[in-house]
Amino acid sequence: MVQETQIEKENTYRAILYKGPSQDRGKFLASDAPANWVNGAAAVTADAGHSFAVALNDVVRNHINVKFFAYNNVPPGIPNVKTKSNGKGVIMISTAVGVNDGAWIVHTVPGFPAAKTGYSWPAAEIAKGHLLICMTIAETQINAIAASLFRAEPFVYYNDIPETETAGMPDFKKLAEGQIPSTPPFTISRSIKLTGAGAVSVHIYSKSAKSRYEMYRKVILRGLKKTIKVWSRRDNKLKGDCRVLERNIRLIKSPAQIGDHPTNAEADESNWIVSEPGNIFCFMDKPYAVTIQKKSQATEPALAVCIDKDTIFARFNTIAAQMLADNIFTFDYPQLLRNAGTLLYCVIYDFPLIVYYVKYSYCAAQLLKLCINDMPILFGVCVKNFLGVTVMKIVKCHSFYTNKIFPVLFVESQLCRILYLHKIRNAKIMLEDKMAILYKGPAQNNGKLLASDSPNDWANGAAPVTQNNAHSFAAALTDVVGPHANVKFLAYNNVPPAVPNVKTKSNSKGVIIISTAPGQNDGAWIVHTVPGFPAARTGYSWPAAETAKGHLLICMTIAETQINAVAASLIQIEPFVYYNDIPETETAGMPDFKKLAEGQIPTTPPFTTKRSIKTAAQAPVDIHIYSKSAKSKYEIYKKVIVKALKKTIKVWSRRDNKLKGDCRVLERNIRLIKSPVQIGDHPTNVEADESNWIVSEPGNIFCFIDKPYAMGVCIDKDAIFARFNAIAAQVENC
Structure with a gap:
């Protein structure tokens, strides 16, 4: 989208193609028609007629004023590449005098696109789901992109961008030379804006292999400060996580629909999230999984491209409408939220019990299932278990059962068993007193x-x-x-x-x-x-x-x-x-x-x-x-x-x-x-x-x-x- 004729044809500064498994055209979303998915105009195997054939025209062929940098963990024509990265994309710029145009394409297609040898979609990838996003940017923003990519350690298979175009861009130089981050920070965020009317903000989060952070929970949740809904291939270990209020990780049900095209998590190569509340959509280059190729994902580089645009969010949020029920670790998560900050009346062994000032509370019958015998909670302790249940400090370290401010309570021997939650497996103690x-x-x-x-x-x-x-x-x-x-x-x-x-x-x-x-x-x-x-x-x-x-x-x-x-x-x-x-x-x-x-x-x-x-x-x-x-x-x-x-x-x-x-x-x-x-x-x-x-x-x-x-x-x-x-x-x- 850096070529003049291309801009005239597309008149669009942002395009998304989402191709479901076994679909050859996919669904297209353009910035000038964002209200709904439309059918792709031609098969992705054709070298003309669809948006990404046009966008990549000067990548797969020669153009005197268009130069580019391409990366892919499965590069076209290069067998047996070993890399920790999963990143795939192309950075394009115009070298025409007085022009500050560029584009960044991120995608999920292995062996694609081949550089300067003609358009060719890998035949084996038709059976799979794929996501391609094209963003037009100012050429001056590619150093911010490079700073993020540098930490994601991509495999670069082609680069003909002249050094004269990137003078004063130290991060792009590191990226082009294949350097890897050896000193902190190993996790960063960078922001760019897309060109065009109503410039859209894009936030890029990346981590290097030296960072031990899990990408979804430690980087994205912390960056967005919102619940996220995740579409991804997934393993049997890493589940949804609803422990932290308004910082949940919810797994989207599979199969799902891209408009009227079906997709499923097993055959779909894309990984993406939407925030709750909106309006964030993020393209993720790594799946939500504990391990990748038998290695801990915490030791893998990763990158997320987060677009803050209501119309894009709306399309993907529709796909994400259904959540997996097994996301919820708690016995009764909605009830837990309704009880927050309230006095909760419960019955335990037919005795009345009032729990005062509990930040998140179960009714006592459920709480019993989490506990170990004969260890009364002391109010001086704030305890947070692996379900996120927190008992806050109230007064000066008295037994829950014997404190004088609880005249309704029976003696400890009669009530028993509201207990230290931090003794549960995987739990940990924290002082609410910071x-x-x-x-x-x-x-x-x-x-x-x-x-x-x-x-x-x-x-x-x-x-x-x-x-x-x-x-x-x-x-x-x-x-x-x-x-x-x-x-x-x-x-x-x-x-x-x-x-x-x-x-x-x-x-x-x-x-x-x-x-x-x-x-x-x-x-x-x-x-x-x-x-x-x-x-x-x-x-x-x-x-x-x-x-x-x-x-x-x-x-x-x-x-x-x-x-x-x-x-x-x-x-x-x-x-x-x-x-x-x-x-x-x-x-x-x-x-x-x-x-x-x-x-x-x-x-x-x-x-x-x-x-x-x-x-x-x-x-x-x-x-x-x-x-x-x-x-x-x-x-x-x-x-x-x-x-x-x-x-x-x-x-x-x-x-x-x-x-x-x-x-x-x-x-x-x-x-x-x-x-x-x-x-x-x-x-x-x-x-x-x-x-x-x-x-x-x-x-x-x-x-x-x-x-x-x-x-x-x-x-x-x-x-x-x-x-x-x-x-x-x-x-x-x-």
């Missing part, structure tokens, strides 16, 4: 808890930290101290549990936790001050000697994809890693995590770094991580933290007689907080408190400090700042 802070003063057993859903004051810890359940950090560490098939972690501590006489310059203590469940991008990072804690996979145990001391524990839920930024900061401080079972497949493309896991130390600058992450929440909290290695001669408070924050800081820390407060630089003071102080109504003092932290003046920064080879985890959240700033009300004179 950030939780436990500050335990010296000689205090329970400590004070600050949760992101109730940040206005410190609350008493619901149970002693020595107890293996009922308090937030026992719950957060359940799958660290005990086994879980889908939870893996890396733990570090300068005084590791059960490892005597460790010599390390680090003072750092923490745990990085991830979920390895398919389609999940969940993680957590816990930083704390407790030596010998937590023991890995051997049961919960709080060190008895540490109850007499003050300790601070902070849990942040993050996306798994952010752990490389965390690792980049941690390698500077050289932590002692005492446990790591995170598989390399989860951290592919994370070079800093690899260094951390292998115990590498920084030998070249920079020896001081800053990294930023966000918590996983509807209102994400910014966290900035400042770290310095032993090779850096900077003092962490003055040279790193004050310089970065550009504010006065108030410091809570054990201190020597040499390092005093420093008020020499206006608005860059270091003020020491007076000791003793109060955490709510719990006392603490610098002599017995193992924690080091600061608040900024003015706010709203709170930083957890690890020293002497130091790291600062700085949280930019007004509510957290306010609680610690109240502790820091009194400062010593400079």
